Amino acid sequence: MPDATTSPNPDASAPNPHLAAYAARGLKGRIFSGVQPTGNLHLGNYLGAIRNFARLQNDYDCIYCVVDQHAITLWQDPKELSAQTREIASAFLAAGVDGSKHIIFNQSMVPGHAQLAWVFNCVARMGWMSRMTQFKEKAGKDRENVSLGLFAYPALMAADILLYKATHVPVGEDQKQHLELTRDIAIKFNNDFAVPDFFPVTEPLIFGATTRVMSLRDGTKKMSKSDPSDYSRINLTDDADAIAQKIRRAKTDPLPMPETLEDAEKRPDADNLLGIYAALADQEKEAVVAAFAGKQFSEFKAALTELAVAKLGPIGAEMQRLMKDPGHVDGILRNGAERARALAAPILDEVYRTVGFLKP
Numbered sequence: 001m002p003d004a005t006t007s008p009n010p011d012a013s014a015p016n017p018h019l020a021a022y023a024a025r026g027l028k029g030r031i032f033s034g035v036q037p038t039g040n041l042h043l044g045n046y047l048g049a050i051r052n053f054a055r056l057q058n059d060y061d062c063i064y065c066v067v068d069q070h071a072i073t074l075w076q077d078p079k080e081l082s083a084q085t086r087e088i089a090s091a092f093l094a095a096g097v098d099g100s101k102h103i104i105f106n107q108s109m110v111p112g113h114a115q116l117a118w119v120f121n122c123v124a125r126m127g128w129m130s131r132m133t134q135f136k137e138k139a140g141k142d143r144e145n146v147s148l149g150l151f152a153y154p155a156l157m158a159a160d161i162l163l164y165k166a167t168h169v170p171v172g173e174d175q176k177q178h179l180e181l182t183r184d185i186a187i188k189f190n191n192d193f194a195v196p197d198f199f200p201v202t203e204p205l206i207f208g209a210t211t212r213v214m215s216l217r218d219g220t221k222k223m224s225k226s227d228p229s230d231y232s233r234i235n236l237t238d239d240a241d242a243i244a245q246k247i248r249r250a251k252t253d254p255l256p257m258p259e260t261l262e263d264a265e266k267r268p269d270a271d272n273l274l275g276i277y278a279a280l281a282d283q284e285k286e287a288v289v290a291a292f293a294g295k296q297f298s299e300f301k302a303a304l305t306e307l308a309v310a311k312l313g314p315i316g317a318e319m320q321r322l323m324k325d326p327g328h329v330d331g332i333l334r335n336g337a338e339r340a341r342a343l344a345a346p347i348l349d350e351v352y353r354t355v356g357f358l359k360p
């Protein structure tokens, strides 16, 4: 397995052939990212990923996908899956992604994802897949009983990205290992079929004050859609009262607010809330620590509530408005899928030719 921790490009100064065409258009490359429509879209999804989607759209050519095929690796109620697909698309739009300049679509509308995933299932090695920590976490003790799709999931994720030869992928910290696998699959495909540089070695874009937002009930655990306690997360559709109540009940320690960054880092619950504040206020965490040093948590929580309501309220309201107009959202998804299919078709054709599949 190639060592994904070192630079994929042995000569970092060599021109990357995948970026030249974008550079000519004044862009840095092509972005692909995805979010699963599995309900409870939360602050972690927003700060780790969706907010960055909007921030990157002036510099990159962007493709944002509601990954419904990933969602069914765990059973989903079909009616809810459709509603949640529209909810994620609404979140992309409400966060400011421009669906006319960039592509917003749902994965199952573009068959190339599943087609390329099969090829990658045959490129990826069992050993690589077995090391995926997210699979281990999701499967838990029930490994014999989870779907085959859950195990193969990272190969589909690699296909999502490489079907468009995306050069950059904005995600939260938890997806880092999957992106390393994507790089390994790209490198192995290029080597196995002697097509150097065919697939780009994709760069993760993991940035912002909080690349890993933690649970409000336990600062050592990731904020997650699947946490049974709704008090563990702020959902993007929560109203001001719900946000206030969740922040008020957020776990803290008995001490006053940390005096220094180092002190904060030793106190996971405080550190998480400070990180959330810094991200929402677009400030460095150090500045936030300094502003609240030695104060009571109650004072900090009141300020955090005000900030969170001011920043998230308009997004939640816009999502609610869009979700009441499913026809409009479906139109954006259909239009995006048509453009995505057009981008994917020549790349998949080339993959099929490379592998030796005869054309129909």
Ligand code: TYM
Binding pocket: 032, 033, 034, 035, 036, 037, 044, 045, 046, 047, 048, 049, 050, 067, 070, 156, 157, 160, 161, 169, 170, 171, 172, 173, 174, 175, 178, 210, 211, 212, 213, 214, 222, 223, 224
């Ligand atoms: P998903 O749906 O679990 O999460 C969507 C995005 O939100 C980020 N995220 C977080 N960031 C910070 N703190 C958190 N607590 C937190 N929780 C979630 C995730 O890192 C992600 O960026 N496998 C992906 C979906 C996917 C994908 C792709 C992403 C499928 N194909 C291709 C990028 C490219 C997932 O399950 O994300």
